[in-house]
Amino acid sequence: MTPILLTGRSASHFTRVARIFAHELAVPFELDIVQDLTSLDAAAYGGHPALKLPTLHVGDTQIFGTDNICRKLAEIAGREDDQRVVLSHQVSSDLVRAAQELVWHAMAVQVQLVIGVQVAKLSAESMFFTKAAAGMHGALGWLDERLDHVLAALPSPRDVSVFEVTLFCLVEHVMFRPTISLDAFPQLREYATRFAARESAQRTVFRFDPAPARSLGR
Ligand SMILES: N[C@@H](CCC(=O)N[C@@H](CS)C(=O)NCC(=O)O)C(=O)O
Incomplete structure (x- = not known):
């Protein structure tokens, strides 16, 4: 299966919508955390040109907009036409x-x-x-x-x-x-x-993501 990455934050309500949807549809993904909301570099937002989150990455494809992300997750789960x-x-x-x-x-x-x-x-x-x-x-x-x-x-x-x-x-x-x-x-x-x-709500409780461990390199 194509690897799926979600760039976002555990404290973000738009990101949580995507995370809950992925859990509800049993679509496995990895969360790529945006560390600095003050950054003006799109790279800090997983390449989102408007400096927003979340972004869904499916292989080389980027999906912007939480509504689009929910649609894409349903498509990946093979349930875009499922009335449930x-x-x-x-x-x-x-x-x-x-x-x-x-x-x-x-x-x-x-x-x-x-x-x-x-x-x-x-x-x-x-x-x-x-x-x-x-x-x-x-x-x-x-x-x-x-x-x-x-x-x-x-x-x-x-x-x-x-x-x-x-x-x-x-x-x-x-x-x-x-x-x-x-x-x-x-x-x-x-x-x-x-x-x-x-369960999907309990697995995605809002929290501030910890800062990455600082490298002790010489
Ligand atoms: N239209 C966007 C809105 C996303 C949005 O506003 N996300 C918030 C995080 S919950 C954000 O990017 N905040 C950072 C900022 O606005 O600087 C979507 O549907 O994904």
């Missing part, structure tokens, strides 16, 4: 499509808030961040109110869906790296607790 694996482009419900868009959006805002405020130490009071946080709050409120209907609108029976995996990784990441309060979103918190019992 629900990829985002296969969803026909407008409600689920809207929900998926809000999850991707909130995931991107989470990156903006973590990188901008926590890593780059820019002011959280800037209108750039207050509006982003308000929009993320709105997206999570919309999802919280409709979660039961969205889940009911997904194809059933199913083994895994991009929607459920992305929503779980988003909610758990907001707990792992707090940006906005989740107090007002009880349905989302309960959902994440339920999903966390899955």
Whole structure:
């Protein structure tokens, strides 16, 4: 089998989506850790030209974009047409499509808030961040109110869906790296607790990867 490498980080919610998908589909892969998020060199991100993660490497092919990576993993597993694996482009419900868009959006805002405020130490009071946080709050409120209907609108029976995996990784990441309060979103918190019992979730718990051991060369 062609070796599969995933460039990413154990603390990254986009990377975790790919990792959970790979575990759910029983696709073996190796994690290649991005050590320095401040690097401006694409090589530090496994060759991702936009300096983002994750990147999936299948032989010489690079796949950018977490949604594309889930699709590729389903293809590798021979399950791209299996109705029990629900990829985002296969969803026909407008409600689920809207929900998926809000999850991707909130995931991107989470990156903006973590990188901008926590890593780059820019002011959280800037209108750039207050509006982003308000929009993320709105997206999570919309999802919280409709979660039961969205889940009911997904194809059933199913083994895994991009929607459920992305929503779980988003909610758990907001707990792992707090940006906005989740107090007002009880349905989302309960959902994440339920999903966390899955083996794929337990094998991919968020953590900061240890720095590589320093060489003691002379
Ligand atoms: N559209 C990309 C977004 C990926 C993304 O934003 N990843 C975050 C990590 S969770 C990242 O690259 N953060 C580093 C940065 O933005 O500097 C995807 O779907 O993979």
